[in-house]
Amino acid sequence: MEPADISFFGLFWEASLLVKTVMLLLLSMSVASWAMIFHRSNALKQANDASKRFEDRFWSGIDLSKLYKESESRKNNIQGMELIFHSGFKEYVRIHNTNQENTDAIMDGSYRAMRVALSREVDELEVNLNNLATIGSISPYIGLFGTVWGIMSSFIALGAVQQATLAMVAPGIAEALIATAMGLFAAIPAVIAYNRFSNQVMRIENNYANFMEEFSSILHRQSLAKRTQD
Template sequence: MSVFALIINASFVVQLVMLTLLAASVVSWVVIVQRGRLLNASRAQLLDFEERFWSGIDLNELYRECQQKPDPSGVENVFMAGLKEFSKMRQQNSTDPDALMAGVQRAMRIAITREAEALDTHLPFLATVGSTSPYIGLFGTVWGIMHSFQGLAMVKQATIATVAPGISEALIATAMGLFAAIPAVIFYNRYASRVERQVSGMYTFADEFASLLYRQSLKLQHNSKTDAVRKVAE
C-alpha cells in the first residue's frame, strides 16, 4: 500500500494522468525559478538605472553606455527609444514641443509594451497549470474509481481490502493535481503583480523623462525664435 506501489499498479490512464501532472509540475518550477531570477534582475536594473539617470550624467553619454551593453535592461531600452526619437525629430528641424513629445511618448510606449511582453513570457503557462491541473487530477480520480468498481464486479464479497487500493491510487491523481496547481497559482499571482509594478515603474520613468525632454524642447524653441529675431534685426 505504499505510494510508489499504488502508482506502479495503477491503470494506464491514471498513470498517464500522473505523468502529465508530474511533467506540468516540473516545467512549472522551471518557469517559477527562471521568471523569479528575471524579475529580480529587472527590478535591480531599474533602480540602478534611475539612480544613474538622476545623478546628473550627460544624457548622450548615458545613451552611449546603454548602447554598448550586449543586453540592455527594459528601462534602458525605453530610455534609448525616447532619446533616439527626440534626436531624430530634432534633426528633421522639428521644434514644436507638442510634436516632439508626441513622437517621444509614442516611441517609449512601444518600447514599454515590448518589455512588458518579455516579462509576461511563460506566465500564462503557470495560469494554465494552476487552472487545469485539479481537473486533470480529478479526471484521473474518477477513472481510477470507475476501474476499481469494475474490479468489484468480479468479486463475490467486497471488503475494504478489495476497494482500498483502487480508491487510493485514484486519490493520488487528485493529490498530484493539487501539488502541481497550488504553486503555479501562488507564483502566477505574485509574478503578475511584480510585472505590473515593473511596468508601472517604466511608465513613471517615461513620464519623468518626457517632462525633462519637454522642458528642453521649450528651450530649443525659445532659442530658435531668438535666433530668428536676431537675424531679422540684422
C-alpha cells in the first residue's frame, strides 16, 4: 500500500473481511446509539415539561374533580404526573362510592393505583437505557478484538517475507487500530448519555414520588372531611 492510500477509507478497503465486519458493526452501533440518545433526550424533555405544566395546574387551586374530568376527557394522551393523578383519583372515587366508611381501604386502593402508574411511567422513561449501557460497555472490546485480529494478521503476513520494513507493516497496524478508535467512538457518547439520562430519570421519578405522597395526603384529608360531614 502506498503512503497516499493511508486514509480512513483506504485502510477500510484494505482491511481483512473480519476487521471490516467489526468496523461496520461498530458503525451501526454508533448510529443506533445516537438515534437512541436523540429520542431519549426528547422524551425526557417532554416528560419534564408535562410535569411542570400539570404541577402548575394542580397547585393553582383548581377543584380536583374538575381537574380529573379534564384528564379523563383526554385520558389516552396523558402521561407522567398527570397519569399518576388520574389513576389515583379514579380509584379514590371508585372505592369511595362503594365503601365510604373505610378510609384506610380508600387510601390503600388509591395509593396502589398511583404506585402502579408510577412504575409504568418510570419504565417508559428508562426505554433504551439498557441498550445504551450495553453499547457503552461492549464497543471497546469489539474494537479491541478487531485490532488484535488485524495486528495478528499483519505479523503473520510479515513473517512470510524475507525482508521486513516498517512501511510493509504500518498500514496493517493502522487499519487494525482504527477498529479500537471506532469502538471508543461508539462507546464514549453512549456511556455519557446513559449516565446523564439515568440521573434525569432518577430526578423525575423522585418528583413523581413526592407528588404521589402529597396527593395522597390531600386525598386522605378530603376523605376524612367527607366522612365527618356524613
